[in-house]
Amino acid sequence: MAVYTHVPAEEMEALLERYGVGTLVSAKGIAEGVENSNYLVDTTEQRFILTLYEKRVDVADLPFFLALLDHLADKGLPVPRALADRNGTQLQTVAGRPACLIEFLQGVSVSHPTAAQAYATGEALGQMHAALADFDGQRANALGLEGWAALAQRCGADLDAIQPGLQARVQDELRYLADNWPGELPRSVVHADLFPDNVLMLGDKVSGIIDFYFAAQEVRAWDVAVTQAAWCFENDGTGFDADRAAALIAGYDASFGLSAAERAAFPALARGACLRFLLTRAWDWLNTPADALVTRKDPLAFLRRLDFYRDAVPETLGL
Ligand SMILES: Nc1ncnc2c1ncn2[C@@H]1O[C@H](COP(=O)(O)OP(=O)(O)OP(=O)(O)O)[C@@H](O)[C@H]1O
Numbered sequence: 001m002a003v004y005t006h007v008p009a010e011e012m013e014a015l016l017e018r019y020g021v022g023t024l025v026s027a028k029g030i031a032e033g034v035e036n037s038n039y040l041v042d043t044t045e046q047r048f049i050l051t052l053y054e055k056r057v058d059v060a061d062l063p064f065f066l067a068l069l070d071h072l073a074d075k076g077l078p079v080p081r082a083l084a085d086r087n088g089t090q091l092q093t094v095a096g097r098p099a100c101l102i103e104f105l106q107g108v109s110v111s112h113p114t115a116a117q118a119y120a121t122g123e124a125l126g127q128m129h130a131a132l133a134d135f136d137g138q139r140a141n142a143l144g145l146e147g148w149a150a151l152a153q154r155c156g157a158d159l160d161a162i163q164p165g166l167q168a169r170v171q172d173e174l175r176y177l178a179d180n181w182p183g184e185l186p187r188s189v190v191h192a193d194l195f196p197d198n199v200l201m202l203g204d205k206v207s208g209i210i211d212f213y214f215a216a217q218e219v220r221a222w223d224v225a226v227t228q229a230a231w232c233f234e235n236d237g238t239g240f241d242a243d244r245a246a247a248l249i250a251g252y253d254a255s256f257g258l259s260a261a262e263r264a265a266f267p268a269l270a271r272g273a274c275l276r277f278l279l280t281r282a283w284d285w286l287n288t289p290a291d292a293l294v295t296r297k298d299p300l301a302f303l304r305r306l307d308f309y310r311d312a313v314p315e316t317l318g319l
């Protein structure tokens with residue numbers, strides 16, 4: 001579950017008062033997600049998401065994230081805005097945490113995406129990249145190449161407690177990526193975490209793209225690699241689904257497209273994607289008490305993906 005901070009009903013009521021959006025009917029903690037606390041809030045008029053920003057979100061980055069949501073929503077993407085209260089303020093303090101009241105979008109996150117759903121997601125990702133061409137917000141990617149090395153350093157030899165030999169494997173991979181990272185490819189603000197749980201779907205249509213709190217400037221095609229690594233395997237990192245992967249890339253090509261240079265670099269980008277999630281999951285695995293309410297995600301599910309991309313023949317990746 002992910003409700004790290006409890007919000008008393010009185011405080012919720014006082015918050016809603018500032019927006020003039022009806023009075024509180026119910027507020028339920030949302031179990032999904034690991035990063036922030038989220039509540040589903042119903043008022044006499046409307047339904048909202050209340051997000052309280054927790055450990056990995058730096059308050060100084062919130063203006064960037066809120067501007068990004070507004071920019072994409074202005075361009076017609078199904079992205080929820082943070083609402084402004086009667087004074088025009090989007091960012092609030094709730095139960096001592098920075099917080100926003102966010103538009104509720106319909107749809108469900110799929111656990112076993114079909115090829116048609118992967119196509120729609122690739123297409124939506126391409127539309128998002130097109131819409132970001134004139135977004136001038138700046139945020140460096142703390143979870144890029146340098147950030148992975150720093151995180152590996154912080155995990156240190158404890159990586160071997162997750163699986164013997166993991167520290168050496170991570171160091172090999174960091175060396176490979178330092179030598180082969182295609183840093184010369186076009187850059188843009190990217191979503192950087194477009195997992196199935198961050199895409200809401202109604203049937204085969206994308207009805208919502210959420211959770212932009214890792215968005216940052218990065219090699220743009222890395223976003224496509226992250227999305228493929230997240231969408232085209234079983235949860236445990238086995239069973240790469242070539243049809244789903246090809247559909248995702250075809251959807252992206254239909255709305256934006258990968259260049260020849262981006263296709264050539266795709267396996268290295270995908271290895272970087274896998275290393276990013278392997279390391280953040282490993283850090284959480286090592287630093288989340290076993291009795292914590294939040295469910296830790298398996299780092300080895302991304303080691304298996306990493307092994308897959310290391311050994312993959314590029315033609316099998318749907319490129
Ligand atoms: N704008 C929204 N409209 C509808 N549902 C939403 C919205 N925002 C969040 N949700 C719901 O809340 C859940 C958790 O949200 P979110 O993924 O943003 O949390 P998180 O803790 O940041 O997650 P993650 O672990 O993916 O980083 C989502 O899976 C979704 O069900």
Ligand SMILES: N[C@@H](CCO)C(=O)O
Nearest residue numbers: 193195277280281297
């Ligand atoms: N989507 C990430 C969580 C956010 O860093 C994961 O599944 O590991």
